[in-house]
Amino acid sequence: KTISETTKEVLRPKIHVHQEWFDENNESISTAIQAKNNAYIEWPNDLSSVSKKDKFKHLQSKVQLELRKMQDLWWQRKAEDIQHYAGTHNTGKFFNALKMVYGPS
Numbered sequence: 001k002t003i004s005e006t007t008k009e010v011l012r013p014k015i016h017v018h019q020e021w022f023d024e025n026n027e028s029i030s031t032a033i034q035a036k037n038n039a040y041i042e043w044p045n046d047l048s049s050v051s052k053k054d055k056f057k058h059l060q061s062k063v064q065l066e067l068r069k070m071q072d073l074w075w076q077r078k079a080e081d082i083q084h085y086a087g088t089h090n091t092g093k094f095f096n097a098l099k100m101v102y103g104p105s
Helices: 002-011 027-045 050-087 091-102
Strands: none
Touching: 027 050, 050 091
16 A cells, blocks of 8 residues: 555646546546445356345446436536637637547548
8 A cells, every 4th residue: 555655745646637528537436436436346256146246236336327417517618718719709719629529531
């Protein structure tokens, strides 16, 4: 544990800055995904345990809900930006924003 914490402090996790809705540097999402993964590892070791299965299913739905909220918020912000550019007749930024969302044609 000490080695892992020291490594994170010294090397720091990768920081990706790009136009995607998923922020892999978000600590709360990373923690939730790690907890779900740990619950998944525990469950197959004891398949008859209903509590481990329920814990995994609960964490799985919680992570899915958080990721959908993150994605919805990203889409909402992008839609507001595009609408703003369209409203101000800024065609350059409008088409650049569309390209960021849909990719180049």
